[in-house]
Amino acid sequence: MRRAFALAVLAGGLSLAAAAQVQRSSDYLSKMDSDHDGRVSLLEYQDWLSYAFDGMDRNHDGVLSADEQPAGKGKPITRAAYRAQLAERFHKQDVNHDGFLSAKELAAPPQ
Numbered sequence: 372m373r374r375a376f377a378l379a380v381l382a383g384g385l386s387l388a389a390a391a392q393v394q395r396s397s398d399y400l401s402k403m404d405s406d407h408d409g410r411v412s413l414l415e416y417q418d419w420l421s422y423a424f425d426g427m428d429r430n431h432d433g434v435l436s437a438d439e440q441p442a443g444k445g446k447p448i449t450r451a452a453y454r455a456q457l458a459e460r461f462h463k464q465d466v467n468h469d470g471f472l473s474a475k476e477l478a479a480p481p482q
């Protein structure tokens with residue numbers, strides 16, 4: 372499931388929108404919410420999506436090269452750059468700026 376989600380995320384240019392059509396946001400929340408406090412912190416968000424990154428990084432060099440990306444092309448993405456992109460996305464999606472994503476915020480990815 373995580374791999375399918377990651378493929379959707381990368382294929383959609385890190386868009387959660389495509390993935391959200393596959394599964395309900397409340398399910399995402401419960402999967403990402405590793406400390407079970409009912410909200411997703413930046414670390415939980417990054418860790419969950421980085422797990423997917425690691426699944427695709429077949430030679431484990433910390434870089435998704437073109438051939439490791441779903442489309443088989445694109446600029447290489449480092450793990451650090453990927454996490455930075457996720458952080459940027461997280462902050463955009465955190466509409467009320469409380470530093471956490473609620474189920475409602477998760478359900479409404481930034482355009």
Ligand SMILES: [Ca+2]
Binds near residue numbers: 409412
């Ligand atoms: Ca949490």
Ligand SMILES: [Ca+2]
Binds near residue numbers: 428429432435
């Ligand atoms: Ca790699």
